[in-house]
Amino acid sequence: MHLKLGDEIRKYGIDEGDWKKVFSVFSHFPHISKAILFGSRVKGTYKPFSDVDIALVGEALSLTDLLHLKNEIDDLLLPYEFDFCIYKDLKNTEFKSHIDRRGVEVYDRSHWSIMLRTALLLSTCS
Template structure:
């Protein structure tokens, strides 16, 4: 079994998301060439989610245009995902505890150069 498959299975198990949910998320980010890496964090990265938990995502780029973030949020609202999706830009965070949590406990859910 490949490392990619193991990681994907772990992500599905921890996050409570379906494979279809992951594909939807990745397809949305893929439309934006300037987005290179995204991490899922919070309850959906550590297995403590409950029914209706939102999906917390951090864009790990150094710089992301605010208009891109606005468009992304709109796409997630219009998507088939049955959850609220909260997207933040990692470099804009001012809370060091949250930043550390994303780095240490967040899981990469999208990377532009990986399948």
């Protein structure tokens, strides 16, 4: 899995601005350390209305977090259906292995906070 940001991330059929909105919501949830995109979006077989499959990584991540996250993502009114799962709770080892092999890390909390601090610094310098 490799972190994909910028121009590279557009190949998954989602606008970069929409990704930033989603990542901003992720940043409200301290238990989310990483997000891994998988499924048709990564395989390149997605259709315009294909769902966006994302495995969320975080040791303390709970179903309650997931429900609140889904509500916040729905409130963004984006033209995509997001399907989230909690990576540590997946029981099917073949499915986990597939995510490990084919998944693309699209969000990393530590990287995102560096990006936000840089953006804030640049905005105060102008």
